[in-house]
Amino acid sequence: MRQTSDSLPVLCASCEARHRGVCGALNAEQLSELARASHLQVIEAGRELVGDTEQVESYSNVLSGVVKLTKTLSNGRQQIVGLQFAPDFVGRPFRDESPISATAATTVSLCSFPKATMERMMREQPNLENRLLRQALDELDDARDWMVTLGRKTAAEKIASFLLLIARNIDPKAAAADRPASFDLPLTRSDIADFLGLTIETVSRQLTKLRIDGIIRIENNRRVT
Amino acid sequence: MRQTSDSLPVLCASCEARHRGVCGALNAEQLSELARASHLQVIEAGRELVGDTEQVESYSNVLSGVVKLTKTLSNGRQQIVGLQFAPDFVGRPFRDESPISATAATTVSLCSFPKATMERMMREQPNLENRLLRQALDELDDARDWMVTLGRKTAAEKIASFLLLIARNIDPKAAAADRPASFDLPLTRSDIADFLGLTIETVSRQLTKLRIDGIIRIENNRRVT
DNA sequence: GCCCCGCGTTGACCTGCATCAATGGCATCG
DNA sequence: CGATGCCATTGATGCAGGTCAACGCGGGGC
Numbered sequence: 001m002r003q004t005s006d007s008l009p010v011l012c013a014s015c016e017a018r019h020r021g022v023c024g025a026l027n028a029e030q031l032s033e034l035a036r037a038s039h040l041q042v043i044e045a046g047r048e049l050v051g052d053t054e055q056v057e058s059y060s061n062v063l064s065g066v067v068k069l070t071k072t073l074s075n076g077r078q079q080i081v082g083l084q085f086a087p088d089f090v091g092r093p094f095r096d097e098s099p100i101s102a103t104a105a106t107t108v109s110l111c112s113f114p115k116a117t118m119e120r121m122m123r124e125q126p127n128l129e130n131r132l133l134r135q136a137l138d139e140l141d142d143a144r145d146w147m148v149t150l151g152r153k154t155a156a157e158k159i160a161s162f163l164l165l166i167a168r169n170i171d172p173k174a175a176a177a178d179r180p181a182s183f184d185l186p187l188t189r190s191d192i193a194d195f196l197g198l199t200i201e202t203v204s205r206q207l208t209k210l211r212i213d214g215i216i217r218i219e220n221n222r223r224v225t
Numbered sequence: 226m227r228q229t230s231d232s233l234p235v236l237c238a239s240c241e242a243r244h245r246g247v248c249g250a251l252n253a254e255q256l257s258e259l260a261r262a263s264h265l266q267v268i269e270a271g272r273e274l275v276g277d278t279e280q281v282e283s284y285s286n287v288l289s290g291v292v293k294l295t296k297t298l299s300n301g302r303q304q305i306v307g308l309q310f311a312p313d314f315v316g317r318p319f320r321d322e323s324p325i326s327a328t329a330a331t332t333v334s335l336c337s338f339p340k341a342t343m344e345r346m347m348r349e350q351p352n353l354e355n356r357l358l359r360q361a362l363d364e365l366d367d368a369r370d371w372m373v374t375l376g377r378k379t380a381a382e383k384i385a386s387f388l389l390l391i392a393r394n395i396d397p398k399a400a401a402a403d404r405p406a407s408f409d410l411p412l413t414r415s416d417i418a419d420f421l422g423l424t425i426e427t428v429s430r431q432l433t434k435l436r437i438d439g440i441i442r443i444e445n446n447r448r449v450t
Numbered sequence: 451g452c453c454c455c456g457c458g459t460t461g462a463c464c465t466g467c468a469t470c471a472a473t474g475g476c477a478t479c480g
Numbered sequence: 481c482g483a484t485g486c487c488a489t490t491g492a493t494g495c496a497g498g499t500c501a502a503c504g505c506g507g508g509g510c
Binding site: 071078082093099100129140143146148153196 | 307361
């Protein structure tokens with residue numbers, strides 16, 4: 001189905017999710033319907049996305065920034081179980097409450113829409129389900145990769161894997177050309193520790209070690225491979 | 226769509242996957258078509274399922290036994306990233322080679338069918354895709370739970386989580402009634418170690434500790450909560 | 451019968467990372 | 481501009497779990 005450019009909702013015109021994200025599965029008509037039901041929002045670092053009542057009933061696309069998905073143990077121990085970058089989709093279909101909480105790691109902008117609308121469209125448009133399946137399978141692959149990192153790597157290897165992961169997601173062009181990537185770390189030391197199953201101190205020590213060995217450079221909390 | 230009992234392929238009549246597994250999404254006609262293309266096989270403990278050439282092109286349902294999904298690091302370190310019990314589905318849609326190898330942890334019986342058939346049916350029958358999406362999301366939840374275990378728990382807690390996981394999967398009725406469950410461990414100490422990110426020795430020590438403390442009983446490699 | 455081999459257990463020792471504690475930079479605020 | 485609080489760094493110390501090594505048990509082959 002072709003569409004003229006003016007039938008495209010302005011909201012979506014420059015949106016990454018329109019192509020690489022879940023919205024790519026929709027036709028022009030569905031897209032504008034979804035756009036009508038959706039709204040943009042900006043969340044500053046540290047605030048929770050879902051779980052704070054008015055958001056439980058919605059799904060979102062990440063437009064910019066990084067969202068961390070965390071699980072907390074009774075005694076306060078925390079583990080980050082996933083990071084979502086643009087244009088990923090946030091929200092758990094087919095289950096009312098997810099045992100996972102989603103928090104903005106950086107300032108995040110979101111395109112959110114009601115669960116009900118999304119679920120109706122899933123029924124009408126199998127392509128959408130296909131997209132979601134693909135993303136779920138990709139996330140599953142990521143999660144399993146990370147299990148190897150958590151279970152079988154040393155602190156130094158964990159830090160290295162983490163830096164690579166971020167580099168690939170923030171600065172894909174440089175990573176592909178495999179020359180020095182440079183970016184701001186989207187996570188605090190404490191987030192990194194929670195992601196890697198380490199303590200803040202160990203993260204800090206490993207980073208200074210990499211810096212002293214000349215592998216990376218750090219200014220403030222920013223760096224270069 | 227109703228169906229008379231004799232239209233049901235004999236293969237599927239007593240199959241768990243017919244109800245709880247992916248085949249539940251198919252109608253009678255599709256089911257018999259898939260049954261015609263599929264074949265049963267029995268794999269003894271330790272053998273690989275996928276990756277050994279003739280299997281790469283197929284998907285399978287687990288009918289009995291336990292399949293372990295492993296990833297291996299260059300230096301031989303291994304991590305089990307998932308366990309599949311009946312009536313789970315094994316195989317990675319939309320990707321030719323998965324970086325994961327699937328091995329029988331116990332003797333396993335499988336119902337296997339060609340990728341091509343399955344993928345055609347996915348296009349014809351959106352319900353099937355929906356089932357797969359649900360399973361993928363459930364596996365994602367499991368994987369993320371496990372990340373917490375790997376990243377943030379002590380050896381003793383890891384062993385406990387593992388025993389619970391197995392109890393829930395092997396003997397769900399006893400686990401639900403939350404009274405002592407009893408079962409054969411489907412994994413060797415070395416598998417358990419690979420699953421938990423520990424060494425064989427630590428696994429063994431923690432198990433004997435639980436035994437001495439009277440939490441579990443062990444005969445051979447079988448036990449009671 | 452004996453030997454071998456894979457699996458599990460147990461002990462002695464060592465080390466990588468956690469823990470505890472002190473300090474410094476930087477931002478926000480009254 | 482000192483006070484407060486958060487984040488990061490660095491050092492000193494301890495311990496959980498890894499490493500190395502020895503041994504026992506059961507099963508299969510011959």
